[in-house]
Amino acid sequence: MNFDFPEQQPVQLPANIPAGCLRVNREQWLQTAKALHDANTRLLALWAADDRDRDGCFRVYAMYLLPETILVVEHAIHDASNPMYPSIAALFPSALRMQRAVYDLLGIASDESDMRGWLRHNGWPETLFPLRKDVDGSAHYSIAPASYPFVTVEGDGVHEIAVGPVHAGIIEPGHFRFSVVGEKVLRLEERLGYTHKGVAKLFEAFSQQDGHRLAARVSGDSAVAFSWAYCASLEAITETPVPLRAVYLRALALEHERLTNHLGDLGALGNDAGFALGLTQFSRLKEDLLRTNTVAFGARYLMHYIVPGGVSVDLPGRARGLLLKQYQELERGVVKLRSIYDEHAGIQDRFREAGRLTNELAERLGAIGLVGRASGIACDLRVDHPWQPYDKLRPKLITQAYGDVAARVQVRFDEVLETLRLCRALLDDLSSGPIQVQVPIAEPDRMGAGVIEGWRGPVIVVLETGRDGAIRRCHAHDSSWQNWPLLEYAILGNIVPDFPLINKSFNLSYSGQDG
């Protein structure tokens, strides 16, 4: 990549995949974004930090996905009394909400006009920016909820439907505001942030050796992806080589996480299309897998499994046979259910054309992960930026072109089958040896990144070390940030009763984006 300011070249950034960091000034921040946009790169994350205690600056960061590497662009803001930076949302629309979150947490403003609170719902004072170093994050504030200025649509026969934050199901909270004519959706506006738990601030109270415990709980359905990303960042900073057996077991756990969630979604999608048998059958397969997890990894959900330097539990000898048998049964069941889904006119009628996200829109808005792949975006970090052991495994890239619910269902079916292949290969190549090494305490003021393709899409952790094993700053990012805004487009022209189905086909994380 060539920039107009060749005197600056990226410096290497410790990470599990090739990564660089480019330090830029205010003008270059925008120029870089333009150059990267023109080169068809994707925005992976945007965040900021308070470094006034160190050098009087705030810093804002954007991480981009380039064909061979990831690039972190870092911009130091010297005017700490009125910190501002140029918005990149016109180039990368998904940046908008991330920039609003940066303001809520740090009081660093972009020049964007939409400055409505995103994570802050009036639960703490407007002038308090919790992620600043001089703010005590443990204080309580009692402030009455304020109303949120939703954009309204006017016209003959237009009315609004408000849903949430508490939903009529066993799901996460969020608010959806539909503007409809009859049943048809003219506009959807999401309001998220309800599950904001102050994760970024809380990380600063954890030690480097302990931060994986919090990372695993950023989004519980992606515990393996987040804890791996966290550990990868720490291991990259400390240049710790993780034993090969642990690397393979981590990948096995990550692929189990993918299977678990895909199976759950395939069942729920069948159910939302009026086919209860799908839910019964898939939830049974999912339960079988979770029970096998208990034998193989020590728990159903793997919050505890990935630890700095390796994994916490070795695969017991008896697990191998059990796993292989399980994979076989799963494969048989999934193939059968797939043909039932494919041939069921009622299901296909609901799946096809519903919630379509065209490739053009997906490109322009920066879709990523599973949702992107179902709209023809050929991007899977395991394939195009493989880290150990995916460099050896060579997973197959799975895409669909059409971008409707049916396409997102097909991607899940294909990924389940491909993942089963990967799981078998991982077991076949599993070497003996230690499962964990000691990770030394990192030098202070080092930055490193962990980038992992979870079941939804890229999961990113960027870690900055403090003194004596402390965490200075830790940013955990879920790909739901990029894909939530796309749901607002995918629903347009569909009918309200199809929303649960379309929403489920995206199955984005609330907790993961709310932090």
Next chain:
Amino acid sequence: MFDVLSRIVRTGILTEPSASPSIEALQKDIWGILGRALTIRQVDAGSCNACELEIQALNNPYYNLEGMGIKFVASPRHADMLLVTGPVSVNMEEALKRTYDAVPDPKLVVAVGDCGACGGVFGTSYASRGAVANVIPVNHTITGCPPGPAAILKGIFEAVRSTFSGVHR
């Protein structure tokens, strides 16, 4: 259609005898106490979502929840019990209180997971109120991170028994 039927027949009935005999005894108790089904409204007050996934798992065929007379309902107004996961985020505090108020008396609140029980890894902060009991009255807690379906089921039964024994409806 043949595929569907053959799949049903071949799968057979998966429902297990309750995870432990104590659950069966507890279940009998519930019928004795309530004399009818137990309706539950679940509220995610800020969880990481893994607790929700384990509550959802109660609906899979192994646990036969409805067969035990337990039903998840869509409105708090139809509920006997609120099953709340936490930690209660500051942004969910008001919604949780309103949901609690909407449940008719006598109502039962069960906090699920380490976070709901005591705040878990998140504790209390500018963004988190921690345990559910810091926001609404709680009758019973189920610890675990996340607790498995069997533990959740047992906790639900224990909550009913300890709270409703002696209350005639």
